[in-house]
Amino acid sequence: MLIGVLGCMAERLKAKLLEQEKLVDIVVGPDAYRDLPNLIAKADDGEKGINVLLSREETYADISPLRLDSNGIVGFISIMRGCDNMCSFCVVPFTRGRERSRDAYSIVSEASDLYNRGFRDVTLLGQNVDSYKWTSPDETEHVNFAQLLERVALIHPDLRVRFSTSHPKDITDEVLHTMAKYENICKYIHLPVQSGNSRILDLMNRTYDREWYMERVASIYRIIPDCAISSDMIAGFCTETEDEHQDTISMIKYARYSMSYMFFYSERPGTLAAKKLVDDIPEEIKKRRLQEIVDTQMKMSLEVNLLDIGKTFKVLIEGDSRRSDQEFKGRNSQNKMINFPKKDGLQAGEYTWVKVTDATSGSLRGEIVDKP
Numbered sequence: 001m002l003i004g005v006l007g008c009m010a011e012r013l014k015a016k017l018l019e020q021e022k023l024v025d026i027v028v029g030p031d032a033y034r035d036l037p038n039l040i041a042k043a044d045d046g047e048k049g050i051n052v053l054l055s056r057e058e059t060y061a062d063i064s065p066l067r068l069d070s071n072g073i074v075g076f077i078s079i080m081r082g083c084d085n086m087c088s089f090c091v092v093p094f095t096r097g098r099e100r101s102r103d104a105y106s107i108v109s110e111a112s113d114l115y116n117r118g119f120r121d122v123t124l125l126g127q128n129v130d131s132y133k134w135t136s137p138d139e140t141e142h143v144n145f146a147q148l149l150e151r152v153a154l155i156h157p158d159l160r161v162r163f164s165t166s167h168p169k170d171i172t173d174e175v176l177h178t179m180a181k182y183e184n185i186c187k188y189i190h191l192p193v194q195s196g197n198s199r200i201l202d203l204m205n206r207t208y209d210r211e212w213y214m215e216r217v218a219s220i221y222r223i224i225p226d227c228a229i230s231s232d233m234i235a236g237f238c239t240e241t242e243d244e245h246q247d248t249i250s251m252i253k254y255a256r257y258s259m260s261y262m263f264f265y266s267e268r269p270g271t272l273a274a275k276k277l278v279d280d281i282p283e284e285i286k287k288r289r290l291q292e293i294v295d296t297q298m299k300m301s302l303e304v305n306l307l308d309i310g311k312t313f314k315v316l317i318e319g320d321s322r323r324s325d326q327e328f329k330g331r332n333s334q335n336k337m338i339n340f341p342k343k344d345g346l347q348a349g350e351y352t353w354v355k356v357t358d359a360t361s362g363s364l365r366g367e368i369v370d371k372p
Contacts, residue, residue, distance in 0.1 A: 001032050002043050004028060008095035011052035012270070018116045023339070030096050031055040033063075053099035054082075061106040073318055073349045075119040079107050079148065083127040085167065087194075088205045088272035089234065089265065091208040092127055099127070101134045104143040104151065111152045115159045117149045120316055120349055121331075123162040124152065130170035146174040153182040157350070160316060162335070168216050172254045176223040188258075188335040189225055191216065192232035195242035196251030200237050203277065210247065217255045228304075228334035235293055236286030238277040252296050258304055258336065259362075260297045261328045263289040298361045305336070305359035312355045312372050313338065330354070338364040 004026030005017055014027045025043040025138035028036060029052035058081070082097040083090075101350075111122050126132060132145040145163075152161050161182075166175075166189055179185045191213075195201050198209035220227050233248055252260070262288030264286035267279045321327035321339045328346070330341050330353075340354050346368075354366040 001038065004032070004039075004043075004136040005026045006030075008092070011054075011095060012091075014050060014052055014279040018306060024248065027052060031056065031058045033060065034058075041101045041315045044106035047128055050325060055100075057100060061102045062365045064223060070119075071319055072118055074121045075095060075114045075121075076123045076125050077107060077110050077114070078126065079129060080126040080132050080170070084131070085128060085207070086205055086272060088277065089194075089237065089268065091268045091271055094270055096127070099256070100223050101132045104134045104141075104148055107148065108151050108155065111159065111161075112155050115156055118349055120351075121162065123164060124148070125164060126281070128165065128170060130166050130172065130175065137366050144174070149175065149178050149185060150182070153178075153185050157184050160184050160186055160333075162186045162188065166212050167192050168193070169206070172332070173180075173214060173219060173223065176220060176249065179227075180224050186333045186335065188230070189220060189227060189229045190230045190232075190257075191220075193248075193255070194232060194234050194253055194355040195237060195240070195244070196249070197240070200240055200247075203238060203273075204234075205272065210251070213251070214254060228336065229255055231255065231257045231260045231299075233262045233293055234260070235262055235290040235371070236281040237265045238273060238281070238370070240281060240289075245292075248293060249296050252293070252300055256304055257297060257300060258334065259301055260293075262290060262297060279321065298319070302359070305361065305364060308336070308356045308364055309359055310356065312353055312369060313365075313366075315340075315352055315354045317348050317350050317352060319347060332364075336364055337362075337367050340368060343368045 003024045005024050006028040008030045010027045010029045017024045017027060026039050026049040031054050032051035037053045039051060043049040080099060080101040082099045083092045084099045086093055100338045108202060114122055130145050132148060134143045168191055193213055194204055194206060196210060201209055220229060267274050299323040315332055315338055317328045317330045321329040326342060327339050328335055328342050331337055338354050346352055353369050353371050355369045356366045358365040
């Protein structure tokens with residue numbers, strides 16, 4: 001048996017895993033997957049297989065992954081690799097390398113192939129999708145993220161298009177207008193705020209302030225009134241005061257997030273924050289602040305979901321509900337999961353219209369109705 005560790009933390013852990021504890025045979029970084037056959041052959045011959053070099057060019061544009069754990073309806077496509085943002089709390093630039101964007105034609109080709117194989121919902125993935133930019137080898141063609149979104153949306157009206165993650169400093173009105181233009185580009189944006197306070201955002205090196213973020217939220221709701229926004233938040237970052245924590249609480253109420261990923265700050269070795277800042281907030285305070293954030297977000301999630309009662313949404317059926325095989329589950333354009341009783345003649349991968357009859361903070365319930 002050969003044991004390998006693959007991915008963005010491989011480089012950081014190679015000494016411990018290979019040399020100190022001798023736990024694994026192969027260590028492969030995120031840019032060395034093509035070298036796997038060679039590394040496995042080395043390990044078979046008794047050598048340690050190591051390749052953790054980061055690349056400035058590798059995008060795996062010509063590799064179509066087999067989606068062994070997929071439901072055959074929802075797929076994900078990486079459109080770029082790496083990150084050029086140097087957020088002080090984040091290890092990604094050091095473990096995944098600099099930003100590089102895939103050939104736009106390879107992305108459209110992969111999305112088209114997924115549609116032809118029955119997939120009906122694709123998410124374009126990148127650490128910061130808004131900074132996607134591809135130039136053809138002859139430099140006659142330049143494609144930004146808004147243009148890529150449009151190209152994928154035009155594959156077929158029944159192919160839903162989502163994306164993640166957006167960076168507040170880069171999301172443009174052009175992207176928002178493109179979303180508004182096409183019904184099959186989902187009306188949902190994950191827009192991590194991390195903190196609602198400008199001083200903390202500066203310490204995090206997020207390159208925007210509270211006012212900039214609030215303007216972007218206002219633009220989203222102005223251009224796409226029915227859009228849902230979600231976020232990431234970190235409680236208890238270095239030197240954060242109680243008043244600054246309250247700025248994050250108030251941002252949840254201002255932005256009206258449908259949901260959020262919420263954490264308390266945990267120092268990562270090798271990051272700028274670990275090198276230059278002191279992790280000086282006691283863990284009990286971090287946990288209490290996080291709980292306040294979670295409680296506020298749960299109330300907001302319930303509040304925005306209750307507003308959907310009585311509304312009718314186009315839902316893509318993804319399969320059976322987790323609670324009952326007598327019910328379907330599916331998401332609307334705003335990325336909200338809706339559970340509803342089955343109807344003969346419908347199956348996973350098809351669209352139906354569902355009227356919302358009840359709501360919790362985490363999901364919606366409804367019933368199938370005729371197209372409005």
